[in-house]
Amino acid sequence: xxxxxxxxxxxxxxxxxxxxxxxxxxxxxxxxxxxxxxxxxxxxxxxxxxxxxxxxxxxxxxxxxxxxxxxxxxxxxxxxxxxxxxxxxxxxxxxxxxxxxxxxxxxxxxxxxxxxxxxxxxxxxxxxxxxxxxxxxxxxxxxxxxxxxxxxxxxxxxxxxxxxxxxxxxxxxxxxxxxxxxxxxxxxxxxxxxxxxxxxxxxxxxxxxxxxxxxxxxxxxxxxxxxxxxxxxxxxxxxxxxxxxxxxxxxxxxxxxxxxxxxxxxxxxxxxxxxxxxxxxxxxxxxxxxxxxxxxxxxxxxxxxxxxxxxxxxxxxxxxxxxxxxxxxxxxxxxxxxxxxxxxxxxxxxx
Numbered sequence: 002x003x004x005x006x007x008x009x010x011x012x013x014x015x016x017x018x019x020x021x022x023x024x025x026x027x028x029x030x031x032x033x034x035x036x037x038x039x040x041x042x043x044x045x046x047x048x049x050x051x052x053x054x055x056x057x058x059x060x061x062x063x064x065x066x067x068x069x070x071x072x073x074x075x076x077x078x079x080x081x082x083x084x085x086x087x088x089x090x091x092x093x094x095x096x097x098x099x100x101x102x103x104x105x106x107x108x109x110x111x112x113x114x115x116x117x118x119x120x121x122x123x124x125x126x127x128x129x130x131x132x133x134x135x136x137x138x139x140x141x142x143x144x145x146x147x148x149x150x151x152x153x154x155x156x157x158x159x160x161x162x163x164x165x166x167x168x169x170x171x172x173x174x175x176x177x178x179x180x181x182x183x184x185x186x187x188x189x190x191x192x193x194x195x196x197x198x199x200x201x202x203x204x205x206x207x208x209x210x211x212x213x214x215x216x217x218x219x220x221x222x223x224x225x226x227x228x229x230x231x232x233x234x235x236x237x238x239x240x241x242x243x244x245x246x247x248x249x250x251x252x253x254x255x256x257x258x259x260x261x262x263x264x265x266x267x268x269x270x271x272x273x274x275x276x277x278x279x280x281x282x283x284x285x286x287x288x289x290x291x292x293x294x295x296x297x298x299x300x301x302x303x304x305x306x307x308x309x310x311x312x313x314x315x316x317x318x319x320x321x322x323x324x325x326x327x328x329x330x331x332x333x334x335x336x337x338x339x340x341x342x343x344x345x346x347x348x349x350x351x352x
Contacts, residue, residue, distance in 0.1 A: 053089060058097055060084065065103045070245045071270075073098055078271040078278075122190055122223055124156035130223065131155065131188040132236040133199065135169060136243055141253030149259060150177060151243075153236055154185075155192070158272050159280040160239065160263050161185060165254040171198045171210045178211075182218075190221035192233055200224060242266075 030038035138148035225232030
């Protein structure tokens, strides 16, 4: 009440240790609202120019419901691809999806030291390094075991193959790779783990029949450390998507469903390692053609492509059988491994 009757308001403000601007502000609020105007008011803005419209929010939610395992960054890229124009920020997508209850907080894991065995080759162009592994098996609705083979190009992130094989034996896997080699050519190297049929713990250099065949074709071998799936982390990350979207639905040995998922993974899914773009399209490398060796029959004047490209031998111009490049080296290693095993058995060092 002293502020209303005091003859010099500025002197009164100095007496209470506040500026004249603050004193006038509080006095005006008292005149307008009474004692209630002296309470602290909310600083929240009444509105802003960049506020999202209802249609934009509904479009975000619909995209997230169509792809429940995709994060805000991928949903933003998909929104831009479908609607174009000015797109809300990634934080806006995250905030809207969190309010709708469509996100799951990511579990934080302690970072551990990682490394790679072998040459540590990293692909700088398509068809330089392929990665291969079997997705951990699951049971379908009929109780049958499903364990698809997955093959991926490291540089382009393209999923080259995802196929549910009848078994994980060398013969079945080799037939699958024959089709891939004919379609895409031979890669420079193949990265795998140390499990069967990609490697053998009892053989020299861990060579199995399948990896020896790769080596005979001139393909280098890259292996991860035993018990360290992070050495092939990008491939394992893809397996997590398969677990969420296929294994969770208990999809069985439905190759059509696998092909449909692979097509979406290659053409629609944004990849963070590629700058939120889809997989890089590339053509078969002409210099690494599988089955480029030819077979001559009798005295024919023209040659024909070899039909059995999985064979380790082909016929020369005179008709005799000639080894593929690298087969003699593989046989030498296999012979040495057999002799070493026999000596250890004679010495009683092995069961």
